[in-house]
Amino acid sequence: MSTEKITAEVRTEFGKGAARRIRREHKVPAVVYGHGNDPIHLTLPGHDTMMALKHGGANALLELEFDGTTQLALTKQVQVDPVRRVLEHVDFVAVKRGEKVTVDVPVVVVGDAKPETLVVTENATVQIEAEATNIPETFEIDVTDAEVGTQFLAEQIALPNGATLLSDADLLVVNVTAAPTAEEIEAELEEAEAEAGIERDEPEDATEGDDDAAEGENAEDGDSE
Incomplete structure (x- = not known):
């Protein structure tokens, strides 16, 4: 797995208001946990981080550079806005080269x-x-x-x-x-509908046919009288 370098900034403001301000600047709040150290709160560039996570997949490994230091960080949790599909927050775990996770x-x-x-x-x-x-x-x-x-x-x-x-x-x-047959799919659908209490409507042409038949019977009854 290759690592991608991301230049980060140490974050000193916290809370929802601070997070919103960070996102308005097209940046992402993040936290790095691990190795018995206090959590490191960072701000990451939004676009670069999004691309790095796409390239690295679910377990993307990033090389975070901040305050003159470099920290390998393994992605653990990513929060994405469900509507705008932009990063909202990222949790990382601090790791070292050669360390097993x-x-x-x-x-x-x-x-x-x-x-x-x-x-x-x-x-x-x-x-x-x-x-x-x-x-x-x-x-x-x-x-x-x-x-x-x-x-x-x-x-x-x-x-x-x-x-x-x-x-x-x-x-x-x-x-x-x-692969299920069409009959099996139809049977499963009917069973699911029955369990959910859904009743199927009668086909319109079938209903019309019944009405026509009823009218015909009434007409014959009238003629016989």
Whole structure:
């Protein structure tokens, strides 16, 4: 994993008002925890930080430069505005080169399984212990031409050198099953609607047909009289 350098500023103002002012300047409030030290409160450049987190993935490793010092920091939590999709706050854990850390690595499925199959990601992450500078961004699982019944377990994932699998070895990560038929999908939908108390409306043409039939019967009754 490569590290990206970010020039930060030590933050001395706190609270919601201070955070809003920081964001108005297109910057991001952040905190670095770890190694038994007091938390370090920082302000980071918004755009550069966003790009670094995109490049590094869920466990992005940044090299933060502030007050003449450099600190390796592993991303732990990112808060994003749900509407504007901009960074609101970032939590980091201070790490050292060669230090091992516990992380959850996202699973990415690639390739196409056999026709009429359904590929299900049973677990979206796999937990490992690895050196902070050697954490994979993702674990790729290739399902190319996989048949129904094929399963991919955590123990089958290739780990980086020096890494240890912490998830159960027999953890089911990806499962290839038979794709449901249209009838099965319809039956599941009806069952879900019934459980939710949803009643389906009668088709309009069917209702109109019943009305026409009723009118015809009434007309015959009138003629017979």
